[in-house]
Amino acid sequence: MIMQLEPILKEAGELLKEGFYGAFKTQYKDKADLVTEYDVLIEKFLMPKLKGAYPNDEIFGEESYKGNTFPKSGIFVDPIDGTTNFVHRLPHVGISVGVWRDGKAVEGGVYNPILDEMYLAQKGSGAFCNGTRLHVSQSTTLQEALLATGFPYTKNSSPMDLGFVLNSMTNLLPLVRDLRRYGAASLDLCLVAKGTFDGFYEINLKPWDVAAGIVMVEEAGGKVTTHEGGAYDMNDRTIIASNGAIHEALVNEIGFYE
The missing domain is CATH 3.30.540.10 (Fructose-1,6-Bisphosphatase, subunit A, domain 1)
Incomplete structure (x- = not known):
């Protein structure tokens, strides 16, 4: 098909x-x-x-x-x-x-x-x-990881969403190789599948942003969850995708969203 x-x-x-x-x-x-x-x-x-x-x-x-x-x-x-x-x-x-x-x-x-x-x-x-x-990367630690993220359109209207962006960057940036913000979640997920990025996370995405990219990551050997590590649902507010090897560490360090 x-x-x-x-x-x-x-x-x-x-x-x-x-x-x-x-x-x-x-x-x-x-x-x-x-x-x-x-x-x-x-x-x-x-x-x-x-x-x-x-x-x-x-x-x-x-x-x-x-x-x-x-x-x-x-x-x-x-x-x-x-x-x-x-x-x-x-x-x-x-x-x-x-x-x-x-x-x-x-x-x-x-x-x-x-x-x-x-x-x-x-x-x-x-x-x-x-x-x-495509195959996900082989990085096993956050120190080796190049991550991608995005800034939600709600950054202008939701203090909670803006807070998550700033807090997660504060938490992760000292621990990882670096962060990138390219501005297209579907392609960011494809680059996780390709092994270019070791992980990706964002808040307040919609299903059309991630529906295709998720199957890319999973079929390339990676993992996709919410920021809490649970199974991702189309109505969830947060998403983390990774090569799998760094996933637990990423979930533990990214911070919280209420």
């Missing part, structure tokens, strides 16, 4: 490139959350294509879904993950499609058309980038 995703993502990638190298209109969803006409255009392109490929699955797109909670099964679509990067012409942008059934990630595709990197994964069949199988 996953092979159906590749041509759909490739075609959608042409639209993303058109916008990235061209002109577009931008507006704010709120104080810090941008949306462009290409976010909407790409999602509208993807919806019928995905419905044709997965006729029995409900599809949830970032720009069209208005609910606050999410089911255990469905297809979760981010038409441009890294919209702020897209607006500023930073090439860390991707189109993300993740398929979940009964609370488990089963298929995922993340495509960065600017760098022409196609990430594909299917439960039980492995994770790949441009046909090369």
Whole structure:
């Protein structure tokens, strides 16, 4: 089934490139959350294509879904993950499609058309980038670890969310090799699967941000939980992904979120 995703993502990638190298209109969803006409255009392109490929699955797109909670099964679509990067012409942008059934990630595709990197994964069949199988890193200590994180859009409106960002960095930065903040969670998770990053964590992400990346990490041999170490659910507020070897240490040191 996953092979159906590749041509759909490739075609959608042409639209993303058109916008990235061209002109577009931008507006704010709120104080810090941008949306462009290409976010909407790409999602509208993807919806019928995905419905044709997965006729029995409900599809949830970032720009069209208005609910606050999410089911255990469905297809979760981010038409441009890294919209702020897209607006500023930073090439860390991707189109993300993740398929979940009964609370488990089963298929995922993340495509960065600017760098022409196609990430594909299917439960039980492995994770790949441009046909090369992915494996998580071999780092065993936080001291060796290069971590990725992100800053939630709620940093402007939620003191708790901002506090988690600052506290987790305060806790982790002295213990790890370094931290990176690239601004596209789906691709950050792919880079954990690729072994570039040893771990990733963030707060207040939505299913379309992580649905595809989670299956990448798991199929590359990594682990994904909440910040407390429990199984990740689509309605959870925190996520930690790692190569598995540093996971317990990462959970223990990241701090708390209430």
